Amino acid sequence: MSQQPAILIVGGGSIGQRHLRNFLALGQESLAVVEPSAERAGEIRDQHHVSTFDSLTAALAAGAWQVAVICTPTAYHLEQAVQCARAGCDLFIEKPLADVDQGLEVLCDEVERQRRVVMIGSNWKFYPLFQTMKEWLDSGAIGRVLGARAEFGQYLPDWHPWEDYRQGYSANKRLGGGIMADCHEFDYLTWFLGDVARVVCLAKKVSALAIDVEDVAAVILEFKDGILGELHADYLQRFPRRSFDFIGETGTIHWDLLSKRAELLAVGKEPTRAVLPDGYDLNRMYIEEMKHFFTAVARRTETITPLAQGILVARLIAAARESARSGAAVNM
Numbered sequence: 498m499s500q501q502p503a504i505l506i507v508g509g510g511s512i513g514q515r516h517l518r519n520f521l522a523l524g525q526e527s528l529a530v531v532e533p534s535a536e537r538a539g540e541i542r543d544q545h546h547v548s549t550f551d552s553l554t555a556a557l558a559a560g561a562w563q564v565a566v567i568c569t570p571t572a573y574h575l576e577q578a579v580q581c582a583r584a585g586c587d588l589f590i591e592k593p594l595a596d597v598d599q600g601l602e603v604l605c606d607e608v609e610r611q612r613r614v615v616m617i618g619s620n621w622k623f624y625p626l627f628q629t630m631k632e633w634l635d636s637g638a639i640g641r642v643l644g645a646r647a648e649f650g651q652y653l654p655d656w657h658p659w660e661d662y663r664q665g666y667s668a669n670k671r672l673g674g675g676i677m678a679d680c681h682e683f684d685y686l687t688w689f690l691g692d693v694a695r696v697v698c699l700a701k702k703v704s705a706l707a708i709d710v711e712d713v714a715a716v717i718l719e720f721k722d723g724i725l726g727e728l729h730a731d732y733l734q735r736f737p738r739r740s741f742d743f744i745g746e747t748g749t750i751h752w753d754l755l756s757k758r759a760e761l762l763a764v765g766k767e768p769t770r771a772v773l774p775d776g777y778d779l780n781r782m783y784i785e786e787m788k789h790f791f792t793a794v795a796r797r798t799e800t801i802t803p804l805a806q807g808i809l810v811a812r813l814i815a816a817a818r819e820s821a822r823s824g825a826a827v828n829m
Contacts, residue, residue, distance in 0.1 A: 502563035503527040513568035557584045570666035571596045571673025582607040591618040594807035596673035598815040616790045616800035617807035623785035626759040629771040639745025645726040646742040647682045650734035668708035675710035680730040695719040700821040
């Protein structure tokens, strides 16, 4: 980063510390972390030699921060984002923006009034094979897209095996947890295919996991241009799976995480395969994500996942949950 904005990381958990390490690797010096846990805050100070605060209020009173990176449980995102925007911060907010679709206008109004740059976390948009698939889709490589399937599944206790999964936000409704809030795929499907018109969802807790949120969801998305998309997401699979398939009039695109490749099959053409570079580190996409955000901050331009997209996804997740509750399709 060519300039040195003062950065406040709000939340010192796994993703907050990832961003902290990446900022330090990029040469950022003006950093602090808000972390209410005294034990975790002490570990952050000892390991990374940065200042910590036990509350956002204390941090905002202590200095003038140009950027806030919000990495707390989803239930806290909206209130903290408004606080930071009012304090004059540009905002990077980990996904999803919020676990409700009410109150979003307050943040919108504050961001517009303060002319803040906002980005919602979307690291996979900087993953080389997602970028390749986006290029294929946008160029019409499989003709008009007719359908799509996405799957994301992993056993929740394996996500962060060094932590008690029962204490994490994913497991707790009051913190904004649940597989639909944890799932990036709502954002990426709309990035690939456009806006959604209608959603139908079945979601429930089926496992013996000690959680009070849905651990599996089956979602049908009808996009505005008529494409039908299917999304399966769960906290259940002991052998992780993540994949996308796009079905077009003249071909198919397939990607899955474990194979580390994307494949384009088109009628009358040889298969095209894109493979991850040897030794590719998944942390690279987080670094590229932050470089993109800070370029937008410096230039005062819109990010790849602006506030409007974050609101769209928050409302889409809320609509899916309403469909699961009511048993009916929900129009967007």
